[in-house]
């Protein structure tokens with residue numbers, strides 16, 4: 001850890017030195033300047049420390065210095081030094097927005113107390129800024145999750161992004177297949193190129209063909225103007241074939257040819273165009289089984305499925321449910337400018353018991369409703385949820401519940417064992433036993 005930093009500005013050498021000495025003895029890291037002009041250029045907005053400055057100085061005085069600093073960073077604590085008994089000046093300092101003032105000659109304890117408060121405040125401000133920056137920098141498209149399956153998935157995506165091979169993404173509805181496809185594209189060398197998504201189930205066969213391949217003017221009755229197809233659009237980028245199981249068999253042959261030859265021919269054209277594309281396909285279906293039943297072309301299946309990414313359903317990754325819920329309630333609270341209602345134990349229990357057939361998409365809806373209405377679900381849905389949750393027996397549910405409570409407590413205590421067992425009102429040994437039983441690693445909850 002870096003030492004807390006204090007910048008001292010005083011034109012009076014003796015005073016300056018004694019101040020520096022006092023602060024250094026108290027273990028602070030101090031830089032000192034004889035004038036505000038020399039200090040200013042060093043104090044950027046991101047400077048993490050606090051300022052102690054004399055008021056009476058030739059050229060730029062303490063007030064002018066304070067104003068200049070505040071223009072850069074209103075939250076920077078500035079402590080001004082006033083002459084003994086100079087009430088007017090002290091009041092002026094506070095009015096001008098100084099954090100506090102100290103009187104000459106300094107009383108050591110008072111000085112250190114003011115300094116400590118100011119530094120604490122500064123640290124808080126800096127932490128908040130970092131947090132905000134981290135949230136802002138976090139791209140909207142991040143895959144959230146801490147379960148081992150999602151962690152592994154993220155690593156696999158990073159590796160596969162570079163590989164530039166056709167990829168098949170499988171998973172139930174709402175598990176994040178499209179999100180994963182976008183991540184693959186964004187992390188690849190093609191990221192500057194287009195990401196073109198097409199839903200193979202959304203269009204009738206005839207329109208789908210024109211959509212994918214484009215056509216020349218006059219290619220068919222309605223084709224007044226020439227049109228670029230999605231394959232061409234995706235040149236030097238990625239094409240995402242969503243719900244690929246719905247591709248009509250007749251079209252599958254033509255798509256296969258594009259994948260093999262990397263060329264497309266517009267409908268009605270007599271020449272082909274080279275396309276440099278990566279194909280990512282997504283499916284909710286068991287394509288392999290469809291191949292066996294003759295419902296999906298085997299050759300296309302093997303072309304698409306050079307590598308496969310499997311997105312596990314939410315109910316198989318308990319560890320992510322509350323994390324995602326917190327993430328999306330925070331987002332919703334930003335969006336609707338409403339506070340996040342308190343996550344009661346009942347709410348947590350309900351979330352953990354629910355099997356989430358709509359996966360993350362369903363969870364996002366529930367999170368938004370929770371922020372908007374402070375209820376998780378309406379009575380009708382609740383009844384459904386409860387009957388669905390009826391599968392597991394009481395001891396299983398209790399254990400799930402207990403594990404979840406411990407995780408919550410660990411998270412709130414940021415991984416501190418002591419604060420966790422105190423918070424839960426259990427003995428230290430009990431906590432350790434339970435951590436072992438549920439295979440929980442407190443390090444996961446440490447603040448980093």
Ligand SMILES: Nc1ncnc2c1ncn2[C@@H]1O[C@H](COP(=O)(O)OP(=O)(O)OP(=O)(O)O)[C@@H](O)[C@H]1O
Nearest residue numbers: 142143144145172173174175176177178179360361
């Ligand atoms: N791990 C995750 N982290 C953050 N957001 C996620 C995650 N998984 C899914 N989402 C979000 O959930 C929503 C649904 O995801 P997406 O559209 O990628 O699912 P899908 O598998 O394509 O669903 P469908 O099969 O119904 O088309 C999107 O808003 C997506 O951003």
Ligand SMILES: [Mg+2]
Nearest residue numbers: 177178242282
């Ligand atoms: Mg989708």
